[in-house]
Every structure is written in C-alpha cells, then in structure tokens.
Amino acid sequence: MLPAYAHLVILWLFAPIIVMIVFGFNDTHGRLNIVWSGFTLKWFENPFGVTALTSAVTTSLVTATIGAVISTILGTMIALASHRYNFRGKGLLDAIMVMNIAASEVVMGAALLTLFLAGNVPLGPVTIVLAQVMFSIPFVAITVRSRLVGFENALEESAQDLGASPWTTFTLVTLPIIFPGVLAAALLAFALCLDDYVITSFVAGSTQTFPLWVYGATRLGVPPQVNVIGTFIFMAGVVIAIGFASIQGWRNRRLARESAL
Amino acid sequence: MLLFFLLPIATLAITSLESGDFLSGFNFTWNFGNYSNGFDLYSEQYLHAVEYGGSATIVALLVAYPAAYWIAFHAGPRKSSYLLAVLLPFFVSFVIRTLAWETILSDNGMLFGPLKSINLLPSDFRVLATPVAVTGGLAYTFFPFMLLPVYASLEKIDRGLVEAAEDLYASKFVVLRRVIFPLSVPGVFAGVLLTGIPAVADYVNQDLLGGVGTTMVGRVIETQFEVNINYPLAAALAFVFMLGLLATLIIYQRIFGTEQIMGG
Numbered sequence: 001m002l003p004a005y006a007h008l009v010i011l012w013l014f015a016p017i018i019v020m021i022v023f024g025f026n027d028t029h030g031r032l033n034i035v036w037s038g039f040t041l042k043w044f045e046n047p048f049g050v051t052a053l054t055s056a057v058t059t060s061l062v063t064a065t066i067g068a069v070i071s072t073i074l075g076t077m078i079a080l081a082s083h084r085y086n087f088r089g090k091g092l093l094d095a096i097m098v099m100n101i102a103a104s105e106v107v108m109g110a111a112l113l114t115l116f117l118a119g120n121v122p123l124g125p126v127t128i129v130l131a132q133v134m135f136s137i138p139f140v141a142i143t144v145r146s147r148l149v150g151f152e153n154a155l156e157e158s159a160q161d162l163g164a165s166p167w168t169t170f171t172l173v174t175l176p177i178i179f180p181g182v183l184a185a186a187l188l189a190f191a192l193c194l195d196d197y198v199i200t201s202f203v204a205g206s207t208q209t210f211p212l213w214v215y216g217a218t219r220l221g222v223p224p225q226v227n228v229i230g231t232f233i234f235m236a237g238v239v240i241a242i243g244f245a246s247i248q249g250w251r252n253r254r255l256a257r258e259s260a261l
Numbered sequence: 262m263l264l265f266f267l268l269p270i271a272t273l274a275i276t277s278l279e280s281g282d283f284l285s286g287f288n289f290t291w292n293f294g295n296y297s298n299g300f301d302l303y304s305e306q307y308l309h310a311v312e313y314g315g316s317a318t319i320v321a322l323l324v325a326y327p328a329a330y331w332i333a334f335h336a337g338p339r340k341s342s343y344l345l346a347v348l349l350p351f352f353v354s355f356v357i358r359t360l361a362w363e364t365i366l367s368d369n370g371m372l373f374g375p376l377k378s379i380n381l382l383p384s385d386f387r388v389l390a391t392p393v394a395v396t397g398g399l400a401y402t403f404f405p406f407m408l409l410p411v412y413a414s415l416e417k418i419d420r421g422l423v424e425a426a427e428d429l430y431a432s433k434f435v436v437l438r439r440v441i442f443p444l445s446v447p448g449v450f451a452g453v454l455l456t457g458i459p460a461v462a463d464y465v466n467q468d469l470l471g472g473v474g475t476t477m478v479g480r481v482i483e484t485q486f487e488v489n490i491n492y493p494l495a496a497a498l499a500f501v502f503m504l505g506l507l508a509t510l511i512i513y514q515r516i517f518g519t520e521q522i523m524g525g
Contacts, residue, residue: 006331009324013350016361034364104462104506106479110486110499111269114276195354197465211356218469222360230357237352241345
C-alpha cells in the first residue's frame with residue numbers, strides 16, 4: 001500500500017511538469033496553449049522567438065545571479081558569526097531571521113515598496129536585487145549553519161597557533177569544511193531569486209523578470225516558448241541535482257575506503 | 262539584517278497611518294481610519310485566506326506524512342533518490358506549474374473532458390474557479406515545505422526505539438501512534454508553520470485557479486498597491502496581516518522554541 005502511495009504522490013508532483021513539457025511540443029495555432037493539436041518541434045527550434053520573453057529571462061538570470069552571490073556572502077558571514085561568537089542580540093538576530101521567513105512575501109513586498117517609495121529609490125533591476133538579497137539571506141544562513149553544527153572552533157585555533165593568518169585559516173581550513181553547505185545555499189538562493197514572483201512584482205517597477213512576464217502573459221495567452229524555456233530550466237535542475245548526488249556518493253565511497261584502510 | 266528587515270517594516274507602519282491620495286500626496290496624520298476601513302471592506306478576504314491556506318496546510322500534511330514516513334523508514338538505499346524526485350518538480354517556476362494545473366483542471370481539459378464524455382461526471386462539473394482548486398493548488402505549491410521538515414524529524418528517530426517497542430509486542434499501529442508520531446511532532450509543527458504562512462498569503466494560485474468569489478487578502482493588498490495606488494490602505498492591510506502572523510508565530514515559539522524552526 002505505502003510504496004504505491006508514495007509513487008502516486010511523486011506522480012502528482014510531476015503532473016504539471018509533464019504537462020509543461022508535453023505542451024512545449026504542441027502544434028497550437030491560437031493564443032491559448034491548452035488544447036492538444038498535434039506534435040511539432042517548431043517551438044524547440046526557436047525557443048527565443050519571443051523578444052520580450054527572452055529579455056525577461058535574461059533579466060531574471062542576471063538579477064538572480066547577482067542576488068544569489070551577495071546573499072551567499074552575507075548569509076555565510078551571519079552563519080559564521082552566530083556559530084562562533086555569543087554576542088548581544090544573537091537571540092534577536094535569530095528571531096528576525098525567523099520573522100523574515102515567516103512574515104510572508106506579500107508583507108515583505110509591500111514593506112519594501114513603501115521603503116523604496118519613501119526613499120525615492122527608482123524601481124528597477126537594482127531594487128529587484130536588493131529585495132531578492134533580503135529574502136534569501138535567512139535561507140543561506142540557515143543552510144550554512146546546519147553545516148557548521150559540530151564544526152570545532154579548535155580546528156581554526158590550532159591553524160592560527162601554527163602561524164596561519166586569519167585569511168589563510170579561512171581559505172585553507174574553514175572554507176573547505178563549509179564549502180558543500182555554502183554551495184548548496186548558493187544554489188538554493190539562486191533558485192529562490194529566479195522563481196520569486198510576489199516580492200519581485202512589488203519592487204520591479206516596469207522591469208520584467210521571467211515569472212512576472214509569464215504571469216502577465218496569462219491574460220493574453222502564454223506562448224509555447226514558455227514551456228520550452230521551462231523545460232530547459234527543469235533539465236538544468238535535473239543535471240545539477242544528479243551532479244550533486246553523484247559527488248556525494250563518490251565522497252561517501254572515498255570516505256568508506258579511507259576508513260577501511 | 263536589522264536594516265534589511267526592520268526598516269521596511271517601519272516604513273510600512275508609517276505609511277499605514279498616512280492619509281491623502283496619489284495626486285495630492287500622502288501625509289502622516291495618525292490616520293487609524295485605514296485600519297477600520299480595511300477591516301470593514303475586506304474581512305471576508307482575510308477569512309478566505311485563513312480558510313484556504315489552513316485547509317491547504319492540512320491537505321499537505323495528510324499527503325506528505327505517509328510519503329515522508331515511507332521514504333524515511335522503508336525506501337532503503339534509494340532514500341535520497343526518492344527525496345530528490347520529490348524536490349525536482351520545484352525547480353520549475355511556480356507560475357508555470359500553477360498554469361499547468363490550470364490546463365489539467367480546466368472544465369473540458371485532459372482530466373475532466375474524457376470523464377464527462379463518458380458521462381461519469383455531469384457536464385456542469387467543475388473544479389477550476391472553486392475553492393477546491395485554490396486549496397489543491399496551494400497544497401501543491403508549498404508541498405516541499407511540509408515534506409522536508411517532517412522527513413527530517415522521521416529520519417532522526419532512533420530505529421532502536423522502534424525495535425524495542427516491537428520486541429515488547431506493540432502492534433505496527435501502536436508503534437506508529439505511541440513511538441513514531443510523538444517523536445516526529447517537531448517536524449510536523451515546523452512543516453505546518455512553513456507551509457501555512459506562505460499558503461495564507463499567496464494569491465497567485467487563487468488568481469489562476471480560483472474564481473471571482475475566492476479572493477484572498479494577499480490579492481487585495483497587491484491590487485491596492487499596484488492598481489488603486491492607495492498606499493496607506495494597502496499598508497494597513499499588510500500590517501494587520503503581519504501582526505496576525507506574528508501572533509501565531511509567538512504562540513508557536515512559546516510552545517516549541519525557535520530551534521525547531523531554525524533547525525539547530
């Protein structure tokens with residue numbers, strides 16, 4: 001019973017993905033791409049045929065990359081600081097991070113918009129990046145911190161006792177240990193930024209990102225190129241995930257070999 | 262962090278007490294009228310949000326728990342592959358996924374069209390544009406936020422405890438009820454929180470899958486900001502909404518502490 005159920009749940013989760021991929025091959029002629037009308041490869045031959053869509057995708061990739069890099073750096077710093085030191089306000093910092101995740105996107109988007117309006121900050125790519133950094137930092141900090149659990153400060157201290165400068169200690173001792181966590185956090189941040197609709201829609205002004213463009217297009221009919229680009233993104237996700245899994249498997253095997261020796 | 266989070270919230274609070282309109286400008290006047298106004302006009306949408314978001318959370322929990330249980334206890338060496346399979350669909354933008362649900366659930370679409378043509382369903386049967394579609398869409402969108410914490414807490418359970426209970430002649434069901442479930446409660450609560458909060462606030466699912474009568478408060482806030490340009494009213498609505506969430510969160514924290522949510 002249970003195994004069948006679990007597979008059914010996975011099928012349910014994949015249902016919209018399958019529909020998305022299949023309708024990327026749909027030979028539709030009207031504006032709506034919801035009725036199957038024959039197989040074609042024409043959308044895959046010309047995935048970037050809709051100029052506005054392509055530029056929205058480019059904007060998304062650029063803002064999400066910059067946003068993910070900044071929030072990975074800041075979030076890792078927060079995780080390291082709160083792991084290493086007991087400073088005043090640490091409890092407050094934790095509470096704010098939880099609140100940030102909990103406050104819900106509509107409220108965050110609305111709050112940021114009022115802030116940008118009050119400060120007369122022109123809405124556009126810059127405000128998009130700022131907003132994305134803001135909401136993805138806690139996710140980075142939590143991911144990196146879970147990697148730090150059990151990480152001994154003694155390792156860093158002994159490196160410094162052996163004459164390593166703080167920077168050397170960081171690059172040769174700390175970073176290699178936390179790197180898997182940082183990489184996972186960076187990917188998570190990138191995915192969150194790329195996919196965000198709600199907060200971005202508040203602070204984007206007239207700038208279009210991929211989710212914003214698709215959402216706007218639902219009124220008029222979504223071109224099949226959206227399915228094609230969605231399929232590409234999904235494939236990229238699959239490749240990254242499988243890459244991650246095989247690196248992990250390879251590491252585990254190596255560890256097992258080393259400890260067997 | 263302080264700057265990033267508290268500053269926007271402060272401007273939100275200030276804006277919510279302003280009066281005026283877009284053309285003549287807004288001024289700060291301690292205008293609490295925005296709050297009473299917001300309540301009078303949109304209490305129904307607040308209720309919708311709690312209703313659909315709440316039921317979506319329950320649906321997500323009921324669907325996720327058995328699946329997480331099976332992956333954690335019975336999937337054996339393929340455990341991480343299954344976990345990966347659960348997460349893969351969420352690489353695709355949720356706007357696209359919701360659109361795909363719209364295609365699947367449409368009145369004469371791939372699911373209901375055939376069922377209607379063989380008269381298994383009455384021809385006026387519909388799911389799209391009903392609360393059912395909204396709830397289902399929400400449960401789907403935030404599913405990983407439920408499954409992952411539940412899975413994590415099930416995975417941590419010491420198998421020795423389960424064996425001990427079985428050695429003491431507890432039936433499978435009793436083991437589940439008296440040993441496994443109590444130990445997974447922190448994961449369940451974290452999952453409920455992480456699913457419930459975004460589900461209550463979401464308006465994309467409602468907009469694409471729901472009908473005219475299903476508007477949730479998130480949509481109202483968005484419309485007041487973007488379309489009606491009534492910043493003070495929108496800010497007041499958002500602020501009330503946030504206070505409601507915070508109150509829920511504080512009750513939660515009293516019971517379980519932040520560690521459960523922060524994962525250590």
